[in-house]
Amino acid sequence: MADVADTVWRPVGRARRGARTLRVRASAVTVALIVLAVLLVPPLAQLDQQAIDLSARLRAPSWSHPFGTDDVGRDLLLRCVYGLRVSLLVGLVAALAATVIGTAVGAAAGALGGWTDRLVMRAVDTLSSIPHLLLGVFIVAMFRPGVWPVVASVAVTHWLSTARIVRAEVLSLRGRPYVDAAISGGASRWRVAVRHLVPGVLPQAGLAAVLMIPHAMWHESALSFLGLGLPSHQASLGGLVQTARGSLLAGDWWPTLFPGLLLIIPTLAIAGLAGAWRDHQNPRRRSELTL
Numbered sequence: 376m377a378d379v380a381d382t383v384w385r386p387v388g389r390a391r392r393g394a395r396t397l398r399v400r401a402s403a404v405t406v407a408l409i410v411l412a413v414l415l416v417p418p419l420a421q422l423d424q425q426a427i428d429l430s431a432r433l434r435a436p437s438w439s440h441p442f443g444t445d446d447v448g449r450d451l452l453l454r455c456v457y458g459l460r461v462s463l464l465v466g467l468v469a470a471l472a473a474t475v476i477g478t479a480v481g482a483a484a485g486a487l488g489g490w491t492d493r494l495v496m497r498a499v500d501t502l503s504s505i506p507h508l509l510l511g512v513f514i515v516a517m518f519r520p521g522v523w524p525v526v527a528s529v530a531v532t533h534w535l536s537t538a539r540i541v542r543a544e545v546l547s548l549r550g551r552p553y554v555d556a557a558i559s560g561g562a563s564r565w566r567v568a569v570r571h572l573v574p575g576v577l578p579q580a581g582l583a584a585v586l587m588i589p590h591a592m593w594h595e596s597a598l599s600f601l602g603l604g605l606p607s608h609q610a611s612l613g614g615l616v617q618t619a620r621g622s623l624l625a626g627d628w629w630p631t632l633f634p635g636l637l638l639i640i641p642t643l644a645i646a647g648l649a650g651a652w653r654d655h656q657n658p659r660r661r662s663e664l665t666l
Contacts, residue, residue, distance in 0.1 A: 395651070402647030409641050413460045422453040422610075433627050443629040445615070446622055451630060455637050457610040461522060462638065466592040469529035473591075474584035476530065477537025482576060484538070485545025486568045496542070499535050507532045508597060515604045525604035529591045537583045544576045585649040589642035596638055612638045 428448030436443045442451035484495040502510075511528040518524035548554060548571065557567050598604040599613030607614070612634045619630030 395654075398647050399651040402644040402651075405640060405644035406648065409459065409463070409644070412456055413463055416453070416456045417460065420453055422450070422457060433622060433630070435627075436629055442633045443627075445630050446618065451615075451633060454610045454615060455612070455634050458612040458615055458634060459637050459641065461605070461609070461611045462592045462595055463641070464522065465526050465529060465595040466588040469526045469533065469591040469595075470584045470587040472526070472530035473534040473587060474537050474580055477534035477583070478541050478573075478576065478580045480534070481538035481541030481543075482545055482568065482573055485542040485549070486564060486572055492542075495538075499538055503535050507594065511594060511598060512601070512603060515598060520604060520606045522605065525595050525598055528598070528604070529594050533587055533591060533594070537580060537587070540579055540583055541576045544579050545572050548572050548575045582649060582652055585645065585652065589645050592638065592642055 426449060431444050431448035432446055434440055434444040434448075440450050440452065442455060445451050445454060480495060480499070484492045510532050514528035514531060515524050518527075551571075554567060554571050557571060562570075595604070596611070596613030596616070599611040600617045602614075602617065605611050605614060615634035616631055616638075619627075619634070623631045
């Protein structure tokens with residue numbers, strides 16, 4: 376029976392490992408190409424985002440315009456790359472800021488414990504009850520249109536889940552023997568937190584930051600789709616989709632399709648890399664998935 380089980384399960388496990396490896400490689404190549412495009416295309420191909428050429432409006436994809444043109448004659452490929460650059464900037468900076476805030480709050484709550492922990496977590500629960508998008512709209516509305524108000528709104532509304540994850544990890548680390556030994560040896564709470572607790576939660580915090588990047592990109596696109604945050608002439612993927620709705624109803628599909636793909640594909644690629652990182656951190660879960 377053991378030989379039969381090995382015969383059945385080993386090929387399945389190898390097939391799943393091969394599929395996972397292929398998915399990770401495809402995600403890595405996709406992310407690398409996106410980063411190269413965002414870094415190299417804008418300096419090499421300058422785009423006047425306020426230019427208008429009505430004689431070239433809504434041209435279908437061709438060799439001269441691979442993504443076609445928009446409703447005022449601007450090259451849609453360049454507009455999409457510029458919009459993707461904005462989305463990645465917002466996603467990276469907002470995810471980093473939210474991770475720093477969430478890590479600090481979660482580590483403080485877990486390390487101090489007692490009434491401090493209860494007070495902080497009740498505040499986190501209260502903020503979590505407010506819809507992220509509604510709170511983000513309120514924050515963006517208080518500032519002039521620009522990228523940094525959007526970054527601030529995404530960062531302020533997305534640190535709560537990281538705080539919960541870090542707090543749970545800190546509570547788990549507090550029961551480890553080496554932490555008990557440090558406390559028994561007379562180490563202060565600050566020293567225990569800095570030397571043992573915070574380094575122990577950094578892998579989880581880093582994973583949370585990577586997983587937050589696609590979420591932040593979608594949040595920025597939602598705000599741009601609503602017409603908030605960025606000036607109307609500045610390219611953003613959500614703004615491109617919003618302005619292309621009328622063209623889609625008229626049968627012009629490319630102004631909606633390509634910005635949508637450049638929003639979906641990077642988020643899936645980043646999520647694929649984050650999933651591989653999560654499996655690497657938790658070998659037991661990975662071995663269970665390959666059975």
